[in-house]
Amino acid sequence: MNTIPPFDLSDQYKLIGEEINQAVLGVLASGRYIGGAIVETFEQQLADYVGVSECVACNSGTDALYLALRALKIGAGDEVITTPFTFVATGETASAVGATPVFVDIDPQTFNLDLRQIEAAITPRTKAIIPVHLFGQPVDMTRLMAIAHAHRLTVIEDCAQATGAEWAGQKVGSIGQIGCFSFYPTKNLGACGDGGAVTTNDPKIAATLRMLRDHGRRSGYYHEEFGVNSRLDAIQAAILRIKLRYxxxxxxxxxxxxxxxxxxxxxxxxxxxxxxxxxxxxxxxxxxxxxxxxxxxxxxxxxxxxxxxxxxxxxxxxxxxxxxxxxxxxxxxxxxxxxxxxxxxxxxxxxxxxxxxxxxxxxxxxxxxxxxxxxxxxx
The missing domain is CATH 3.90.1150.10 (Aspartate Aminotransferase, domain 1)
Known part of the structure; x- marks a missing residue:
């Protein structure tokens, strides 16, 4: 009797292994391992797939959330409404920027945020809502965006488990102001290591994200803010470009x-x-x-x-x-x-x-x- 794992990448590699190998060897031969045309091409391809104008790649889904909160200047004294039934990164990143996560219970059918309870959790300190499209199941974004609009709140979609999922014919990550993706190997679109991305239709937010992911600089050695080192490497981008086609x-x-x-x-x-x-x-x-x-x-x-x-x-x-x-x-x-x-x-x-x-x-x-x-x- 063979043991069935919860997730198995071996058959996937058999299908596309030669393409992956050639892409990785191409990056190694190029000598350009951080940034460059391969990463930029992947960013544009993912933006096109999601249906947004901007995509900023980074080194994990966790950093995607962290960078999104930083780009929106959410921090100490602010509250972020989200679900308690999720991977720790959703709440952890709010705490990391100094904000307070406010947990709202979930719907028993979908495991996603119970939207009926959100408005009761909103206070003058609330700045954003982070819905998690848990297990690949999209949140009712029509209803959530109506709530957010009524209270002038930003919506950051946690799409870590839901790349390709849709609500009312629209890809997740294109509905809120920002979408955050993970390319951890077990995700629907998984790298051969860590990786992440942030999507948005706001070019100013995208420019801030690019600055923050690279030590808070726009060029050279001139640093405007305290940033982080969160750049997606070219090998992972090359692998993700291939997998995106499938x-x-x-x-x-x-x-x-x-x-x-x-x-x-x-x-x-x-x-x-x-x-x-x-x-x-x-x-x-x-x-x-x-x-x-x-x-x-x-x-x-x-x-x-x-x-x-x-x-x-x-x-x-x-x-x-x-x-x-x-x-x-x-x-x-x-x-x-x-x-x-x-x-x-x-x-x-x-x-x-x-x-x-x-x-x-x-x-x-x-x-x-x-x-x-x-x-x-x-x-």
Whole structure:
């Protein structure tokens, strides 16, 4: 019995490995490893793909968020509304610029921000909202932008898990004032290392982003602000240029796999399948179900989800938990004073979510092994 990983890049490399190798060798032969035409071409190609005029590449999705906040001059004394059910970088970057993250609970169907609760969280100190298109599922951006416009707030889209996702026919990263992307290898568009990018239609913001990513300078050794070293290297840009050509096809394959998961899992007791919103087009970076426990399944000291995960591993299926502890309950945010139960949907999701193997090359046989293994665990 072969073990199925949560994500596997080996088949993808077999498909495009020769193209990747030639691109990397071309960069090495050029002698230009930082910046240059390859990085600039990738930036323009990604801008065109997302549907914006400007793209500024950087060295991670985390830096994309940090640079976006810096470019908008968000800092000490400001508040940023976001979700607690996300990777730490979403809240961490707000804290890094001196702002205070304000966590709003999530919708139980999509795992995204519950937009019904946002307005109650807005104060005179609120400067921005960071919606996270979690697991590749787009936030209702029509409704969110209406709220932001009414309160004169900036929207920074966290698109780290959602490159290629759409809301009402528009790519995420082109709807808010700024979009932030990650090219971590497990993302839909993944590099062979770290990488990130910021998208916008505002050339002034783009110019500030380019300055900040390069030690706060526009040229030479004259520094206007305290910046950072966050430049995407040319090898990663060359790799991403190739992968961008395949992205839509890979996202379509993910959608086919997600549809099959829907059909195979919908009748399994204790499994709640994820829902796609009518105006949204998810790219299924993760296929995350809920393992719902009732009193007859309770076992002292261990969640049903965790017991199922252990049993799945014994059946050759590796699953993941994104995320076992929401940000508002993390030790780093103890000073904010959030208590268990204050954001109940996020708290419950952390106890129930289980991400099943999801990658474009997942075979029918592998998917059957996942599904039948899950059925056995819950039978």
């Amino acid at each position: 992205l839509d096809g890979w996202n379509d394959q993910r959608r086919v796999i997600a549809d099959r998961y829907h059909q195979l899992l919908k009748s399994i007791p204790s499994v709640v399948i994820p829902q796609e919103t009518p105006n949204g087009r998810s790219v299924w970076n993760q296929y995350t179900v809920r393992i719902v426990e009732d009193s007859s399944q309770s076992e002292s000291g261990k969640l049903l989800r965790d017991r199922v995960r252990t049993q799945l591993q014994s059946k050759g299926v590796t699953s993941m938990v994104y995320y076992p502890l929401p940000l508002h309950l993390q030790p780093i945010y103890k000073s904010l004073g959030y208590q268990p139960g204050q954001l109940p949907v996020s708290d419950r999701a952390a106890h129930e979510v289980l991400s099943l193997p999801m990658f474009p090359e997942l075979s029918i046989e592998q998917q059957d092994q996942v599904v039948y293994g899950l059925k056995d665990c819950l039978g």
